[in-house]
Amino acid sequence: MSMSWLFSALGFITALLTVGIVIYLFTSRRYQSSNTVANFYDEWTEDGILEFYWGEHIHLGHYGSPPQQKDFLVAKSDFVHEMVRWGGLDKLPPCTTVLDVGCGIGGSSRILARDYGFAVTGITISAQQVKRAIELTPEGVSAQFQVDDAMALSFPDGSFDVVWSIEAGPHMPDKAVFAKELMRVLKPGGVLVVADWNQRDDREIPLNFWEKPVMRQLLDQWSHPAFASIEGFSELLVGTKLVKGEAITADWTQETLPSWFDSIWQGIIRPSGLVRFGASGFIKSLREVPTLLLMRLAFGTGLCRFGMFRAVRVSSD
Template sequence: MFELILPFFFLFIFLLAITIIWRINARKYISSGTVASAYDAWTQDKLLERLWGEHIHLGFYPSGKKNIDFREAKVQFVHELVKWSGLDKLPKGSRILDVGCGIGGSSRILSKYYGFNVTGITISPGQVKRARELTPSGLNCNFQVMDALDLKFEDGSFDAVWSVEAGAHMNDKSKFADEMLRTLRPGGYLALADWNCRDLKAYPPSFFEKLVLKQLLEQWVHPYFISINEFGNILKINKNSAGKVISDNWNVYTNPSWRDSIIEGTRRPFSILSLGPLAIIKSIREIPTILLMNWAFSKGLMEFGVYKCRG
């Protein structure tokens, strides 16, 4: 009897240890500095890059298809957002600002495939360093450490502003929109994608949903989430916006990414093992949050918002 119980006992202890590590090492948003520190750490340990590749964002799966390579889906996402937002109408040499550029994956595609002159900004010095290392000298990409809520560019400096999954880290969504639209030239294009929650005022969360949202905020340095309509309205009333803002929910196209982000570890086990035993613990430590993200997006508690408008 004891021999039958023993494996379950060790599994319980293992899961309990992971849960304790998960809670003790929660990455709560305190300031923009905590966002920078978290991304510096993720970049330095290279685990996220090894598993997610150069694109630290979700992928695009046409009509929810699941038999697509995880990393190819991320590249496809960039092309789909370019086409949907109208950036493909811009001529080569157009000036693009990539807000929250990560390690430069989207910036390199925008430069290589569309001939754009791209400036990527992130609050993480570690990401800027890595983005520069990964970028061939022939591409028109440059990367700078900069706060998205205080952009150091003149008004109307860019033909388009691009931002993917950065807004959820901003503690002032209106200022985030202000700065992007301020730097966009009249008639320029804004292309944005982000993690949103459903309209919690119209559809209040249950007790369990509140617990889930709390964990999603505290584990990945998010100050708060807002709905797609809320952020769309922020863009519409902005003085630098032409007023017509189109938004959509791409959950059906992006949700398979959560499952694939876990499976990726089994597809490329050496990517983790080559980083040492600590990397295994760190990768397992992220699984509860990814599972919660998967549940929240699949149930509609969270939504993947995409936005486009003209300056």
């Protein structure tokens, strides 16, 4: 009888997992247009689930080199300061103008404004993110937010001293246009600092039999048209003819790698989210776990890399 019960339980679990996988695969959020991305972030911002678990910074954390155990939210804040130092922005004076491209709900923008005295403009394709960013920004913090499309920025040429972007690139359908827009709005001598999810350069090592379907899911599940490689995006920046010399790059994969398991761990150690968001919120959050695990697999095996980019705009076009 006990064996019969065990087989029945295993059968039920197997059936449940099969149904879950089918639902996961057939309810993907493939990129179709900028509206797909806007709707994706509008939804996550309105229900508050992502902010509850990930805080004000909808990006990975920096855990040091070599990585050390660190609070998830502290690691995210530390990432911003590490990126500032890596980009040399800590040497810039107060009132430096900064464009934060893909600002989310403004976490990085507020740090740049509050801790470094920069005058920050954050842009995102999501109207709900802009609304929430404004709500979270105290008076006296020089950070403003607006809806704008990184593929066709509304600002004139040479508008900002610094252009800053974290993990926005995978949502851009044309990486060459994205690179051109980032450099275009920089003032002559201005600095571009970008952090992004990147794919291994498949011109050197093509994707193998298991990497192709994994990469397909990483694109389809979170509305990404494509990942650039570190080498490829660096070439695109230089190809704009607006970069002084070469683009500087770095690989922060190891420094950011703990973020993927930490993001899942938040759902386990913060069960109050079950009360706050109910069964529907739990199911919605649970649905993201396979993608987070696939991200950890991809970044842990070298299929994906976390790229850092720094470029200076030429003094004259």
